[in-house]
Amino acid sequence: CPYVVCTKKGCNPHKSDKGCFCEEAIPREMYEKFVPDKIDKLDKYIAWMYALDKGDIVKCPGKDCELWLKQTDNSTRATCLCGHTFCFYCQKEPHNPVPCKQWEDFKDRGNEKNLESLWLKSSTLPCPKCRAPIEKNRACLHMTCICGHEFCWACKITWSKVGHSYYNCPKFKKLEDAKQRDIEQQKALRELGKYKWYERQMEITKDDIKEMKDLKEKWEVEMQAKTKSYRDYAFIFESIDALLLAKEQMLNMSIIAFYFQGKNMSWTCKKCTFRNPSGEHCQMCSAKQAKSDRKTGVHSKKEMFELQQKMGVDATSKLIKMFEKKKLDDVLKNKKNVLTCANACRKFITQLVEDIESGAYTAYILDRPDDSVSGWFCIRCDKMNKFSSTVCTSPGCDSCQVHGEPACLRCNPKN
Ligand SMILES: [Zn+2]
Ligand SMILES: [Zn+2]
Ligand SMILES: [Zn+2]
Ligand SMILES: [Zn+2]
Ligand SMILES: [Zn+2]
Ligand SMILES: [Zn+2]
Ligand SMILES: [Zn+2]
Ligand SMILES: [Zn+2]
Structure with a gap:
């Protein structure tokens, strides 16, 4: 017993x-x-x-x-x-300071199937005749299914009978379900773009980690052949370790940033579905912004978090420059600077991790990625653009925010 x-x-x-x-x-x-x-x-x-x-x-x-x-x-x-x-909470691999829920959710998003379903949601419409998903050709309303059926994306009327242009469906503004679809698709696109952007940032960080790990291994071998004792070189390896730890934490910070509550003032017009960067009236149709969409003030916590993140980026990139393409003995001569930077890395990790774990940001880390990101992601070239520009500023891209179409005729009928 x-x-x-x-x-x-x-x-x-x-x-x-x-x-x-x-x-x-x-x-x-x-x-x-x-x-x-x-x-x-x-x-x-x-x-x-x-x-x-x-x-x-x-x-x-x-x-x-x-x-x-x-x-x-x-x-x-x-x-x-x-x-x-x-x-401690989920008994899986450690992921502090990312909360379990966001960590699981972020992993899920990277899943091939989920990315595909989000893409289907953002870019396709089931054929009204055979239900097969048809990819929307950016701004063009003309949909052609593999079954041969042709129809308008907005009013879903057979193409031979619509009698309107490729870019303007006069019925669109009156069709609540089409507008809702448009808003949902834009939202899915923003979510997809946001995920991909953070994923890419993390890939870059992972490359840095790999590069530094390789360098550490190489230098450890080189050091064996040196006449000086290990103690003279110890600070180099300790600094690389601090750098690696900071970089590992930056991966976690990217996940937290993905879920961090936004601070921008953008809103989607309920009348014409245009995504406005700010202001009270729609730039496209001059309709007034609904009260429920109104956002106020700057988000000081977000700014604090971003500032702390920036400190980490600055400290780690400075340190990487001191190691990259350098000889072991060159680094030895640069001891004072290396130590200062390594300490900045350590300070960054402990401070930010402590702040998050003590709950300073808990109220601002959402369960789902905030729809209002600090910019928009070009569908064509993946560049993140400021909300103040309605077309992509990447050289030669010039795509519209909504459809990813250069010189878009739907977003700007005057073109
Ligand atoms: Zn008893
Ligand atoms: Zn054990
Ligand atoms: Zn957990
Ligand atoms: Zn079909
Ligand atoms: Zn139509
Ligand atoms: Zn509008
Ligand atoms: Zn672009
Ligand atoms: Zn457009």
């Missing part, structure tokens, strides 16, 4: 299958003395009960490990004596 046996008068723990909770258990020494073979079971039982009660200790998910760990600070990262590291 694994239960703690109670010595209190009148208490009979065996009446309950949950054991006894009156806490007047037999002292541990008694167990050790009389039933030493049961002590292991007793420990497990106590741990279980404690975990059920307090919820702040968890069993290490490491292979064959029976140890229990207690969370002692704000960090969700657990390091077991067996060497296994994991997240």
